[in-house]
Amino acid sequence: MNHKSIPNQYEYLSWTEIKSIAEMRRSTIIWPFGAIEQHGPHLPLATDSIFVDEIVNQVLKLMPEDLPLMKIPTQFIGFSPEHLGFNGTLSLSSNTLISMILEVGKQFSDMGFKRLILLNAHGGQISLLSTSARELRKITPNMHIFPCFIWNGVRGLDKLLTQSEIENGLHASLAETSLMMAIKPELVGPERPFEYLSKNIPEGWSLEGSSPTAWMTADLSKSGVVGDSRGANKTLGNDLKKLLIKHWHSMLLSLMSSDWPNE
């Protein structure tokens, strides 16, 4: 097998190749996180995992080949207790997920890797990955950990999505349905649910944001969709895909050209 044809895929390299890469300056691992959880009647369970996998793969193709940057296999099963009321959802406990990140993360640090990016596409585990990253940093003082959410900080997103979609399109809504139409259209079913059910929230409180509630999807939705998927289309999906790739490409270029914070 020609290792060099897939230089960014950790598990296809040999231990000697990993040894020399890990010891390089700025050596960086990307660990993509998704979920296996219901995404309405029209999207596959692995929606978040498929998204992060695709974006990372496309971004890595654009990166200069000689960088010590690689991805490990996407973590498909995540922390999804809010969706367990729907068939198909699989969820690890928070303890299991944190332990896994600490155990595997420590091994990267022991090998000599300098950075670990936890690149996550499931909104329900953002805070869990931040917590894990902080715990991991405590036991790996020489490795920096970046717990990132793939939709966060993406400049230009507000030009493609309405404010209502950004605030209320929490799950399997317009953005996710459109993006899947661009990435794997054969996995998108014909239904286009529209459900908010957030109308009775007391003034000042919210589902997410400043004063949120720890909602279960079944509190909000019968279909599993939280938001409005009706306007989903492939053009929007392609635009979202391009924007996500552009954003994460520039983020990785900037990280890989910096020694921060050890300059």
Ligand SMILES: [Zn+2]
């Ligand atoms: Zn999702």
